[in-house]
Amino acid sequence: MAIVHVTRELPGDALQRIPDAGHQLVVRREQMPPSPAELRRIAADADALITTLADRVNAELLDAAPRLKVVANYAVGADNIDVQAALRRDIAVGVTPDVLTDATADMTLALLLSVARHIPVAARTVTDGAWKTWEPAGHLGLELRGARLLVVGPGRIGRAVGERAAAFGMDVTYAGRDADLLAVLPDADVVTLHVPLSLDTRKLIGEAELAAMKPGALLINTARGGLVDQDALVDALERGHLGGAGLDVTTPEPLPPHDPLLELPNVLVLPHIGSATVTARHRMTELAVGNVLAALDGDPLPNPAKA
Numbered sequence: 001m002a003i004v005h006v007t008r009e010l011p012g013d014a015l016q017r018i019p020d021a022g023h024q025l026v027v028r029r030e031q032m033p034p035s036p037a038e039l040r041r042i043a044a045d046a047d048a049l050i051t052t053l054a055d056r057v058n059a060e061l062l063d064a065a066p067r068l069k070v071v072a073n074y075a076v077g078a079d080n081i082d083v084q085a086a087l088r089r090d091i092a093v094g095v096t097p098d099v100l101t102d103a104t105a106d107m108t109l110a111l112l113l114s115v116a117r118h119i120p121v122a123a124r125t126v127t128d129g130a131w132k133t134w135e136p137a138g139h140l141g142l143e144l145r146g147a148r149l150l151v152v153g154p155g156r157i158g159r160a161v162g163e164r165a166a167a168f169g170m171d172v173t174y175a176g177r178d179a180d181l182l183a184v185l186p187d188a189d190v191v192t193l194h195v196p197l198s199l200d201t202r203k204l205i206g207e208a209e210l211a212a213m214k215p216g217a218l219l220i221n222t223a224r225g226g227l228v229d230q231d232a233l234v235d236a237l238e239r240g241h242l243g244g245a246g247l248d249v250t251t252p253e254p255l256p257p258h259d260p261l262l263e264l265p266n267v268l269v270l271p272h273i274g275s276a277t278v279t280a281r282h283r284m285t286e287l288a289v290g291n292v293l294a295a296l297d298g299d300p301l302p303n304p305a306k307a
């Protein structure tokens with residue numbers, strides 16, 4: 001009988017398939033993620049681990065897990081895991097692609113619409129009692145029809161965002177891995193990021209890229225906070241070079257309540273909820289369990305992380 005540890009409670013009932021298959025299931029029922037020391041203790045007798053993006057799985061942890069056969073990450077990204085270190089130890093790494101594409105693309109459009117139409121600021125005038133009268137020139141935003149959207153990362157989520165944006169009449173272009181970002185950024189009214197975080201993409205959007213963006217342009221990020229040089233972003237927003245930002249992801253997470261980003265008017269920061277629909281999160285549980293059961297049967301993972 002294998003021991004399967006899950007670092008957090010997961011939505012849906014797919015975890016039940018683990019005891020049904022004759023394995024021992026141990027679910028950690030705390031709201032906060034385990035500390036590195038607790039995670040090492042958990043991993044010590046684990047044949048399989050289901051982790052979230054808040055769990056750092058590095059070589060040190062893997063060395064403390066002599067029986068481990070699989071780490072099934074409850075996310076499409078695996079940047080919290082040293083995938084190479086795991087594969088070198090014959091430990092498989094799984095992710096949960098596809099099932100969160102629509103949820104994340106929807107959230108990207110929600111952020112895009114919010115900052116394009118100054119919703120955070122406008123809503124605050126109502127709750128603060130500062131709304132005095134209907135104003136002909138109040139809260140004027142960007143009309144999406146005809147506006148140019150640059151999707152950085154034409155993968156599953158990037159394409160799903162592009163389809164939605166096209167339905168709003170946006171003129172959508174995609175920038176792939178080989179694109180010269182500095183050449184394409186100046187044309188875009190809105191830039192949205194959909195690439196995985198890696199050594200190559202860390203701070204992909206830095207000072208130079210922000211400076212290359214059109215004055216007044218908007219930046220949307222539902223991928224990973226590490227893709228953006230956040231100090232440079234704050235500076236570009238403070239100087240008024242950018243018109244706003246919609247961020248579901250930041251560095252760090254959670255963002256401290258007094259972070260300068262939160263002081264800026266047309267900035268909406270969300271607590272990393274891109275995949276948070278009932279459907280997506282239930283299906284993510286199913287995929288994570290599928291990865292675990294395959295590995296415990298000695299089969300290839302249905303959804304392995306990219307090496």
Ligand code: DGY
Pocket residue numbers: 053074075076077078100223274275
């Ligand atoms: C992911 O899956 O990588 C998201 O960021 C969390 O669902």
